[in-house]
Amino acid sequence: MTSALLPKQTAAALDVDNIRADFPILQRRVHDLPLVYLDNAASSQMPQAVIERWVHYQQNEHANVHRAVHALSEIATREYEGARDKVARFIHARESREIIFTRGTTDGINLVMHGFGRAFIQQGDEIILSAIEHHSNIVPWQMLCEEKGARLRIIPMNDAGELLLDEYEKLFNTHTKFVALAHVSNALGTVNPVREMIRTAHQHGSPVLIDGAQAAPHMAVDVQELDCDFYAFSGHKMCGPTGIGVLYGKAEWLEKMQPYQGGGDMILSVTFEKTTYNAIPYKFEAGTPPIAAAITLGAAIDYLSNIGMERIAQHEKTLLNYATTQLRQVKGVRLIGTAQEKAAVLSFTLDGIHPHDVGTLLDLEGIAIRAGHHCAQPVMQRFGVPATARASFAFYNTYTEVDALIVGIHKVQKVFA
């Protein structure tokens, strides 16, 4: 915990103190102690500019979109569609109509399960998933398999939490119809080599969905470079609000897919005999969308882009390296997830102490981490633990906060000593 371990500040390094001043919630105290928020993989915090965007919308711009001819509706529509354009630029989609607003990553994956899976997956077909998936990228496919008589094939991982690419290749056969993969593991932090894995899948004729919930907030994402067919992520993990997410889909797939939900806005014409669906992306946005949340997500994207995703990734990487070094020096710590390529997630267990007790005792020190199975029970089973404690970092976290975590862990161990 000496300053000698800190990396040298470079010109491009983040001014974290200034950044933290943008976040009102980071100024608050918990249990009468400064809040140390290390649960960013679950949900991130929102800067003032983004909060204000929501308020400004409600105070000045709110009306329903794509409907009325009055001024407010026009403004709301323009801002809502403007947010779609921002998302498209942020992940380098070819066109904005490839961006569907959803409720979140889970909703996006379910949309693909219904729209693609139920239309194109048949009895005897196979869907490939990885052993590190979040439940949200397992359960929808399991439901589909049950309905269709299809089956799941699972890419195994090694003890570091890295997927075995040789085994992945071997899973493909003539029955393989779809691949669904996490870009970054929420429980282990592993960054999967998705670009290569997508290429492999395409060589075997399988489209690929990437669960980008843990990647989009922490690194630059280019869906054209990845060449993924679908990419899903959530607003609330990237300084945006809850209740909004994004599904990117290649237009050629979205055109062929069946709608997810029926209702208003997703139709061109309705009679009791037949409904003609609207064009993409509206075909997939039934009902009044989360307009305020989408516009606010647009502001969050502006905020992140102004800082720069490369700088965010760089800061989080140095923070992860520092935290990993510090945590490894604590006796009785077992790190779960030690992949070469990792996002700023530290999953760990303490000998003889249940992760929930770790979580509660750290909370009493003002330190917010997650304890549990992280909605990734197969991952927990693979490592032979019921649960882990997980500290997950964002660009606004500091070395001082890492030090607070380490001191907190020592205190937890003292209670159990």
Next chain:
Amino acid sequence: MSDGRQLYQEVIMDHNKKPRNYGVLADANRRAEGHNPLCGDHISLSLRLDDDLIREIAFQGETCAICKASASMMTANVKGKTVADAETLIQEFRDMATGKLDTLTQPHHLGRLNVFAGVRELPTRVKCAVLPWHTLHAAFHETASATTESGDF
């Protein structure tokens, strides 16, 4: 010191390291399993009832310290009591943990179990403390399993 921390220091030092009645009864005539699906915790209870009397009781499981200490103290407390008396304790413990019973001002039979009043300061952990008691209730009623997510919890 906060009640939450005090709860930890008082119950963990003792019951987490040396849980009472830990294990499985070979000659049990009642058994029940308790699950907390939110954290994956699991506890199993085995009892030997002589008519209405709890002659023997043991617990085993993979749980956090709060759940383990609660189970340990529960078994120590109800052993030798009647089912009716144990049911009273179950009700009072649940009421205390959820804030319906103020053990400082209202009459109760909880005795040292009173230390778990501190769990109210840790709302996310109330279920951990109550799970063994819920499981005991299930054992009396010969329902094979209890979960923290059932409606009457």
